[in-house]
Amino acid sequence: MVESLVVSLLWGSIFFSRTPLDGIPFRKPYLAAAPSSLLRLNLIYPPVLRFTASFGVVAACGEDEGNCGGRRGLAAVRDIMKGELILTVPKEALMTSESLRSKDQKLSAALCKYPKLSSSQVLAVSLLNEVNKGKVTRWYPYLKQLPRSYDILSSFGRLEIEALQMDDAIWTAERAVEKDKMDWREATALMGELNLKHQLSTFKAWLWASATISSRTMHIPWDSAGCLCPVGDLFNYAAPAEEPYHSENKACQNVSPLHDTSPGKVQNSGNSVEEPFDAHVQRLIDAGYEEEIAAYCFYARRNYRKGDQVLLSYGTYTNLELLEHYGFLLHENPNDKAFVPLEPDMYSLCSWPKDSLYIHQDGKPSFALLATVRLWATPVTHRRSVGHISHSGHQISGENEVTVLEWIVKNCRALLGNCSTSIEEDELLLNTVDKIQDHDTSIDFGDVSRACIIELSAFLEMNDRKQCSQVQMCRKTRSIHRWKLAVEWRLSYKRILCECISHCNERLEYLNLNELDQRNSDSI
Numbered sequence: 258m259v260e261s262l263v264v265s266l267l268w269g270s271i272f273f274s275r276t277p278l279d280g281i282p283f284r285k286p287y288l289a290a291a292p293s294s295l296l297r298l299n300l301i302y303p304p305v306l307r308f309t310a311s312f313g314v315v316a317a318c319g320e321d322e323g324n325c326g327g328r329r330g331l332a333a334v335r336d337i338m339k340g341e342l343i344l345t346v347p348k349e350a351l352m353t354s355e356s357l358r359s360k361d362q363k364l365s366a367a368l369c370k371y372p373k374l375s376s377s378q379v380l381a382v383s384l385l386n387e388v389n390k391g392k393v394t395r396w397y398p399y400l401k402q403l404p405r406s407y408d409i410l411s412s413f414g415r416l417e418i419e420a421l422q423m424d425d426a427i428w429t430a431e432r433a434v435e436k437d438k439m440d441w442r443e444a445t446a447l448m449g450e451l452n453l454k455h456q457l458s459t460f461k462a463w464l465w466a467s468a469t470i471s472s473r474t475m476h477i478p479w480d481s482a483g484c485l486c487p488v489g490d491l492f493n494y495a496a497p498a499e500e501p502y503h504s505e506n507k508a509c510q511n512v513s514p515l516h517d518t519s520p521g522k523v524q525n526s527g528n529s530v531e532e533p534f535d536a537h538v539q540r541l542i543d544a545g546y547e548e549e550i551a552a553y554c555f556y557a558r559r560n561y562r563k564g565d566q567v568l569l570s571y572g573t574y575t576n577l578e579l580l581e582h583y584g585f586l587l588h589e590n591p592n593d594k595a596f597v598p599l600e601p602d603m604y605s606l607c608s609w610p611k612d613s614l615y616i617h618q619d620g621k622p623s624f625a626l627l628a629t630v631r632l633w634a635t636p637v638t639h640r641r642s643v644g645h646i647s648h649s650g651h652q653i654s655g656e657n658e659v660t661v662l663e664w665i666v667k668n669c670r671a672l673l674g675n676c677s678t679s680i681e682e683d684e685l686l687l688n689t690v691d692k693i694q695d696h697d698t699s700i701d702f703g704d705v706s707r708a709c710i711i712e713l714s715a716f717l718e719m720n721d722r723k724q725c726s727q728v729q730m731c732r733k734t735r736s737i738h739r740w741k742l743a744v745e746w747r748l749s750y751k752r753i754l755c756e757c758i759s760h761c762n763e764r765l766e767y768l769n770l771n772e773l774d775q776r777n778s779d780s781i
């Protein structure tokens with residue numbers, strides 16, 4: 258049996274660091290110092306007292322705001338084996354639209370009048386309605402510890418969106434903002450009927466509710482909006498590691514934010530999962546709702562040492578998707594991708610879905626991208642006869658391959674050339690901003706472009722804290738954080754494009770050498 262509750266909650270400043278959380282252990286001294294107490298966990302939400310847990314809750318809030326987005330996580334209080342059940346959260350402790358409306362007649366009656374609202378809109382209104390109740394709701398302790406603001410794309414302002422630089426990303430961010438605006442407008446009549454306080458009916462409040470749902474809900478079979486799961490929603494993310502690296506089968510990935518946690522785990526009599534796993538089955542199954550015991554169950558996806566941070570895979574995401582749904586990105590994300598704009602007639606040439614035509618994080622073009630460009634680079638009259646070669650992933654001819662690689666290089670270069678700053682300038686911007694934030698005033702801007710200076714000036718203005726109220730300071734801090742996320746995102750994207758250029762150039766060199774060898778041997 259899983260040992261009974263050994264949980265501690267600690268507020269400290271462990272993760273006030275710019276390093277990604279993924280893989281970084283919590284500092285053991287903090288963990289050792291953490292008061293192991295049911296009482297502390299009880300602060301989050303009383304029913305968690307009945308949870309089974311074999312990890313500690315380590316809270317780390319390092320910034321001037323109370324609950325700043327993603328600084329807390331869960332750490333093991335003892336060694337944990339891969340496959341062990343580490344947390345169960347009973348159904349009655351899950352916050353769902355259904356559980357909220359079943360205890361609130363007014364909400365239930367009002368919702369009946371708006372059958373066209375989506376599940377996410379219903380959950381957002383239900384969440385705001387619960388917050389509106391203040392201390393009288395049984396959910397108050399849980400609601401109180403939710404982050405006060407988020408950094409998902411729909412919360413980005415103009416400057417932050419423009420800092421993404423790439424058209425696709427800017428479009429994604431604008432679409433996210435628009436979607437939230439539309440959802441909010443459609444729900445305003447319902448919120449009016451519920452007499453929500455003015456500040457809970459604003460677009461800002463809607464953004465908060467929508468971001469809470471996007472970044473914290475977990476998949477449940479009976480509601481596509483998912484559920485909020487106290488304590489379970491403190492697990493931070495690690496990209497699915499055992500993912501076959503170049504798997505391009507998107508169909509079974511990325512099912513839903515937050516946690517694509519398909520149930521179906523095989524369990525043996527002790528609470529560990531049978532080994533060996535089928536890597537495919539293992540991929541996204543470290544948590545899920547289990548009907549038989551009516552609880553959300555969390556399993557360790559690997560072995561952990563005492564003090565390690567315990568991580569969960571929410572699914573397979575590119576950095577832009579992580580930013581869109583969760584408000585963070587990974588500096589080393591094996592599932593990151595870059596997309597180059599294709600020629601219009603390329604789409605009609607292939608049956609591959611558009612999102613399979615991309616460049617891998619290591620710079621290699623995807624199978625589908627290569628196959629498509631190979632066919633496109635073939636004279637129209639020959640395409641039918643060589644279609645099977647491109648579809649099997651082989652090069653059509655040396656000449657064709659050179660055209661393909663050169664086309665990819667040209668397009669990567671064009672994308673990089675369209676950006677107002679270079680990779681080096683982005684690195685410099687991030688370093689400079691860190692220095693400014695660390696109060697180091699001796700900054701050498703060096704030889705940078707005008708765009709870089711304009712962006713830096715905008716940042717300095719943002720960072721100007723003179724005569725700022727506490728609220729304005731918080732707003733500025735968030736804005737700077739989002740802007741940095743945008744710069745980090747475009748930097749990682751540009752690095753993929755650069756890797757791709759190097760990869761294609763190496764291949765071109767190899768092909769040229771081969772051709773030279775061939776010519777030499779022909780002439781002998």
Ligand SMILES: C[S@@+](CC[C@H](N)C(=O)[O-])C[C@H]1O[C@@H](n2cnc3c(N)ncnc32)[C@H](O)[C@@H]1O
Pocket residue numbers: 277278279326327328329330404472473490491492493494495515582583584585586
């Ligand atoms: C389900 S919550 C996890 C708990 C959260 N850290 C907290 O303090 O409440 C998901 C959020 O945590 C943060 N997060 C999760 N994994 C992260 C990671 N690997 N790096 C940075 N932030 C992460 C992001 O803000 C994300 O939206």
